Amino acid sequence: MNRWLRQRVDAVYEQLLSREIAGAPTHVAVIQDGNRRYARKQGDDATEGHQAGAETTERVLEWCQEIGVEELTLYAFSTENFNRPPEEREALYDLLCEKLREFADAERVHENEVHIRALGAVDRLPERVQDVVTYAEERTCEYDQFVLNVALAYGGRSELLEAARGVATDVESGDVDPEEIDVETIERRLYDEPVRDVDLIIRTGGDERTSNFLPWHANGNEAAVFFCTPYWPEFSKPDFLRGIRTYEHRQESWRRTRARRARALLGAMSDHELVEARSIVDRFRDSLPTAEQPDEEELDATDSSGPAAD
Structure with missing residues (x-):
């Protein structure tokens, strides 16, 4: 199929999917997988793949706002990423600094009142990344129309473990009565600000697993999950709309x-x-x-x- 015909088919398919979408999930979480495999396929190094993936991230943010999603969480850097080669890690750190600062200064972010915040063990990251995280959070802290969570140095199990340790310490010191421990007790120890329950998880790259992503907010809410084969830089708006349709079908079934x-x-x-x-x-x-x-x-x-x- 030639390129023009492919583009035409994709445009028609996108219009068809858009007409089928009746509502939007409140909170979408995305596992952006496949940047390095995309780069290898293109004959590039990993850094080029991550750069291409960052451009997809910007488009997904726009698509979420178009259909009425109120919160988007991006799995940008997991704790496992610390095991990657030093040169690749440094390139990732540079890209995170570049994009976070770019987002924090972007006119569309301020026009749409996007609140940017980081989730995860940010203190494990280099100081330059921590500084940009602080900059982005402070620049957008007054906004509440849309929330963009960036999961950095993130691990779902370690997050829950730290919350459990905090509760245990407070019980031992007498600050918390075991009989009074409830959902809010745990949630207060997970993040400084509330995170909505996840309605839909999207994972690109072909793997069918959620990699411990937001286990408290996704598993507890029985979030819909959409796995797709395109690598993250190839993720398109029709792919995104198919994910939203998966969420709607899940809601209808419920x-x-x-x-x-x-x-x-x-x-x-x-x-x-x-x-x-x-x-x-x-x-x-x-x-x-x-x-x-x-x-x-x-x-x-x-x-x-x-x-x-x-």
Whole structure:
């Protein structure tokens, strides 16, 4: 297929996907995999692959804002990246400094009131990276229309481990009562500012694993996951929209399951539970196939059966 025809097909496909998207997830997290493999395929070194990937990152930020995503988290530098060759690490540090400063000064970031913040063990990074992180966070700290999280020196397990150690220390010192430990207790120790639950994880590069990315906010929320084969520099808007469609299908499936369960349980519930079940069926019955949707007479019958049992 020649280049012109490919571009035309991609444009039509993008329009089709855009029409199919009815809503957007609130928080999207992206594992940007495949920069080095892309570079090898192009005959370049790893640095060129990371540079090309940074350009994709800028486009994804724009796509998120276009469809109404409110928070985007990018897995930019994992704790495993410390094991890469020194020259590659230094090139990554330079790129992080360049792009973070560029983002912090970008007119579109300030026009759209993007709040930039770092997640992870930033103190493990070179001082020049820490300085730019501080610069970007301070430049955008007053904004709240869109949140861009950059995961740096990040490891999901180590993050949870540190939070657990903090809670254990406070319990031992008597500052925290074990009976009072709840979700908020852990979340306060994960990040300085609240992070929304993750609705969708996107991973490029062909690997089908989430690599311990935001385990508390993604696994606990049962986030939808979209794996795709393009390397990160090749990730396109149709790929992005396919990810959003995966999230929507997951939401539709969840709604349908809730409606079916509520309908099946209507006849077995006690009176005080019946009102809530009826509410769930009313709210989600449009998610059911037409043949499975209860009619008004069926729902009225459940209402009339309640008082008779009193």
